[in-house]
Amino acid sequence: MDREIQTTLRVAAAAVRIFDDLGIPLVVVGSVAGIVHQHTRRTHDIDLLADVQPAHVRRLAQALALEWDVQDEVIQEALDKAQRFHSDPDFDRRWRPSFNVGHRATGRRLDVFIPIGDRYERVQLQRRIRADLPSGPLWVVSIEDALLAKAQWAHINGEFSPHQWEDAQALVRLHRSVLNLRYLHTWAEHLGVEDLLDAILRGERPGPPPADDDAEQLRMF
Template identity: 35%
Template sequence: MLSEPILVLARLVRIFDALGIRYLVGGSLASSLYGIPRATQDVDLVADLELSHVDGLSAALSGGFYADAVMIRDAVDRHESFNVVDLETMFKADIFVARGDSWSCEEMARARPEQIDVPGGAVSINFASPEDTLLHKMVWYKLGNQTSERQWRDIVGVVKVQGASLEVAYLERWAPTLGVSDLLLRALKEA
């Protein structure tokens, strides 16, 4: 994986862990871990944030990140997203507040810890499962009117690399709820 995104991610994970905030990494970092690696412009995390976390998180981020406390509070209150920028590298992280619905809860429970080596020692980082990574990628692909070749390559790459280890029953259970059954069938065929 690329060093800059991983270094920024490690800094964020240490903050989340210190504050007891559950999180998982998704997006292209997760699809690169489980599929075909590629460069990324940002880091995507899903965090199980509550309003009671906002002050502590804002304070912890203030040392090394640009983070707007009002934006964080609004995002947590509305279950939306906010971003933070690492002041050392100017690399951005998008943090999506977990929605608390059935799929989000199951996705968080299925997160997989991966040991990643960074300067200062290895850090354990929770990544979305390959199946949840695929489902998210398909949802984003659909929201983008199915035009992003990069998103589609990520999807097919994860299916190809993971192969028979994918929990297809899990994918088939959630794909109809998320409205991506057709994309799941297409990805399984193309891979």
């Protein structure tokens, strides 16, 4: 395996261990999960969905600070945004509540997304898969949830990016025979991405919607 990918997996495993030791439920999403599911793509970003609570903030910051650049305030701010996501009508919902920290020794970036209370987030955490790697164990998102994330990304941003489409097609090619189609279609309907999921499964990339000068992109995993 590529040395850069090995480094990313090693740093990811160390980060997961910190959250596990503090009893924080988490799941690895994004490109690192794709690597575990056999679709190898170089990345310096490690994305987590982690159910961080206010009681975790100080201990999490202290544990991360041994190897990462982090401040308590950044974590608390992300939690505050998650609380306001549904309750504050003036809240900017273009951005998922999250915080990121940089790994001093390797330059890897850890993006931690905070749950906003959606039922599907709980399902992702419940369906996570343990991957025992030489670099250490990882809790990764299921293949089905990885595909749904690609469809969500395209729904929010208006189209599939080349990387997102390539990732989705690789996962389908590698795992089509074991996909839980009932689960996929049930949650695609819940998330409002049925057409995009169907496009992924057919391998027919949809074109972009009409241009909208006011459109904004949402950063998500």
